[in-house]
Amino acid sequence: MDVVSFARGVPAPECLPVDELADCAKAAIERDGKAVLSYGPGGGYGPLREWIAARHGVEPTRVVVTSGSLQGFVFLAEQLVTPGTRVLVEAPTYDRPLKILRRLGAEIVGLPMDDDGLQPEALEKALATGPKPAFLYTIATFQNPSGRTLSSERRRRVVEIARTRELFVLEDDPYGLVRYEGDSPATLFELEGGVNVAYGSSFSKTIAPGVRVGYFVLPADLAAKIEALAVSTYISPPFLAQATVHEFVRRGNFGPNLERVIGLLRLRRDAMLEALERHAPADAEWSRPEGGYFVWVDLGREAPSLAATEAAGVTFVPGKDFFADGRSGGNSMRLAFSFVSPNEIAEGVARLAPLLVGAAAPASAV
Secondary structure, eight states: OOOEESOOOSOOGGGSOHHHHHHHHHHHHHHHHHHHTSOOOTTOOHHHHHHHHHHHTSOGGGEEEESSHHHHHHHHHHHHOOTTOEEEEEESOOHHHHHHHHHTTOEEEEEEEETTEEOHHHHHHHHHSSSOOSEEEEOOSSOTTTOOOOOHHHHHHHHHHHHHHTOOEEEEOSSTTOBSSSOOOOOHHHHHTSSSEEEEEESTTTTOGGGOOEEEEOOHHHHHHHHHHHHHHHSSOOHHHHHHHHHHHHTTOHHHHHHHHHHHHHHHHHHHHHHHHHHSOTTOEEOOOSBSSEEEEEOSSOOOOHHHHHHTTEEOEEGGGGOTTSSTTTTEEEEEOSSSOHHHHHHHHHHHHHHHHHOOOOOOOO
């Protein structure tokens, strides 16, 4: 029996514009091969930096193009975090930054969320006690892992707090353009003006993850430091990949491809929500994202073990992996719908459902 994987937060193969990217890579070499096949500036391929800068209304020197946005997070954290430094994150949050921050010795403080995203009162409470944090890390739109989106009202409140408390905020936004319904709220970066808020994104969800092209929009002094760190780490970025992405957007492919991807993934989101409505136990609750890759399920009992679900032919990522304290999230699951087909989603949830009903009750707190 083939395992249906709800663990992979990656686009389905049919989302990838293979032929277009192949042609763009060829054109990039033919047009600018002597530059893209050699060493160059640590901040990234110049024409792509300019395109990103224009998109966000900043100078190109504030843009650093990285090998995926997670690499940019590593560079940023290494600049701002030393052992014992406080960093505020959402609870739950993306597990990879948690691992990076733990490696750097950060004191990670998780802030509670609800269906409207991060709770601003929890942010204010965290800032009122203890040393000033190095930054707040937030995925405000279609959050990984919960699929939740910070409401417009709360966005304005977080921006106000950032301004008044001079709190540095890193807004990670890889999913924001992958919207299936509803109106797009202004980003924190747009609302705040980019003084206290840095913005990170990636072409992994809008073009292809394998190109490994992400970027950050930062204050100029911090951008210069990270560019220098990039040079000292790998001498020169992979310009061919970045030039391929630039050729793709230069040709006007970005918007039409994004619409195509949204159509493919909307079917999967709908299939996941429909399957949960049909099969999930009555006491289960789940997010209903307007975009992105993930649905977050909260159960009235301990989530089943991976060993049990894999034996039944389905896998997922346990909720515990997304909490800084390593204890919370035992009743929760992240289900990624982006990689598997609608039919596989229906089958996978049907396989999973009996285990959700029969899972053990949560142990009493000690």
